[in-house]
Amino acid sequence: MKALEEKILAEGKVLPGNTLKVGSFLNHRLDVDFIMEMGREIARLFADCGVNKVLTVETSGIPIAFAAAYALHVPAVFAKKHKTANLEGEFYKTVVHSYTHDADYDVVVSREYLGAGDRVLIVDDFLANGKALEGLIDIVGQANAEVAGCSCAVEKGFQSGGDRLRSRGIRVESLAVIESFKDGRITFRNENVN
Amino acid sequence: MKALEEKILAEGKVLPGNTLKVGSFLNHRLDVDFIMEMGREIARLFADCGVNKVLTVETSGIPIAFAAAYALHVPAVFAKKHKTANLEGEFYKTVVHSYTHDADYDVVVSREYLGAGDRVLIVDDFLANGKALEGLIDIVGQANAEVAGCSCAVEKGFQSGGDRLRSRGIRVESLAVIESFKDGRITFRNENVN
Numbered sequence A, B: 001m002k003a004l005e006e007k008i009l010a011e012g013k014v015l016p017g018n019t020l021k022v023g024s025f026l027n028h029r030l031d032v033d034f035i036m037e038m039g040r041e042i043a044r045l046f047a048d049c050g051v052n053k054v055l056t057v058e059t060s061g062i063p064i065a066f067a068a069a070y071a072l073h074v075p076a077v078f079a080k081k082h083k084t085a086n087l088e089g090e091f092y093k094t095v096v097h098s099y100t101h102d103a104d105y106d107v108v109v110s111r112e113y114l115g116a117g118d119r120v121l122i123v124d125d126f127l128a129n130g131k132a133l134e135g136l137i138d139i140v141g142q143a144n145a146e147v148a149g150c151s152c153a154v155e156k157g158f159q160s161g162g163d164r165l166r167s168r169g170i171r172v173e174s175l176a177v178i179e180s181f182k183d184g185r186i187t188f189r190n191e192n193v194n
Helices: A002-011 A032-045 A062-072 A131-142 A161-167 B002-011 B032-045 B062-072 B131-142 B161-167
Strands: A013-015 A019-021 A053-057 A076-079 A091-098 A103-110 A119-127 A146-156 A172-180 B013-015 B019-021 B053-057 B076-079 B091-098 B103-110 B119-127 B146-156 B172-180
Touching: A002 A032, A002 A146, A002 A172, A032 A062, A032 A146, A032 A172, A032 B062, A053 A062, A053 A131, A062 A076, A062 A119, A062 B032, A062 B062, A076 A103, A076 A131, A091 A131, A103 A131, A119 A131, A131 A146, A131 A161, A146 A161, A161 A172, B002 B032, B002 B146, B002 B172, B032 B062, B032 B146, B032 B172, B053 B062, B053 B131, B062 B076, B062 B119, B076 B103, B076 B131, B091 B131, B103 B131, B119 B131, B131 B146, B131 B161, B146 B161, B161 B172
Parallel strands: A053 A076, A053 A119, A119 A146, A146 A172, B053 B076, B053 B119, B119 B146, B146 B172
Antiparallel strands: A013 A019, A091 A103, B013 B019, B091 B103
């Protein structure tokens, strides 16, 4: 998505450790109109896939998942990172490793909100090592639901997550794929090559 | 907002401890179209207030804040509960007590995304004791920005938070105000009485 690549070049900052900061529009300050545009693009890519639910994981996946769900006219579900007092009853549960925080955490989804017959589009803001998406795919499997595909705003193509998912036969559509951060310059993988 | 009261009566569950569970549409599964409708109602209520930014705190405030910001055509900012590796530089910071988790946590907003001249509408999903909103008001004050008002989806009117804020002269518009949960029956405060 050319507009996203341009936005990343204009507003993104590369921090030490190949961290891309896009807090100005994607995950701290939210450029709501632009996120809605990304949601429409995701909906276009998965228009004929029978998606009836969007799944993400808190926190920063929520805005783009919400926008994609709005454009697809389906509900969104966000997985929670901890069992809280507001979650009663039974859950699907998986463990995800966060490299950012160097810790494992539980990810849970209520059994009420995901089940057999659901055809799920998994959406997140970032795709790097793919651990969060793999956790959500595991949860969809536990629910006997189907994964229609995965879509992320920004994929770090030089990490293994996206391509490992694709090699499993899962359709992964990232709106921008960063090939490298060499010498502080951001290079994108050719658009529409997935 | 009559439609929200009806939705709460149809789908909400009162759990022990006067916890209202609305995970079916507001904070686990997201009824995106309905949340957008709530966002439009918030935008209508604050249409002439010069709002140029919506502020919320992660996690469950994000969808309704996003929807309100979309309807107001302004960006949203969500405060983060911990300083993370993706947040560089300087922050406004406050401490909020969570009764749900019986713990204090830091709430931070980057100084890049809030400042003097901003006129801020604070949005959240729930208003009970008001601690989260007070924390956000504190952050707006640190930024030398102005609070245009606060708007929440569901206020527990039998707790003190909303009325304490109103007594400080802050405009608080809750889309549904629960007066009591007596005998498992939900009673609402009269609409449009704030």
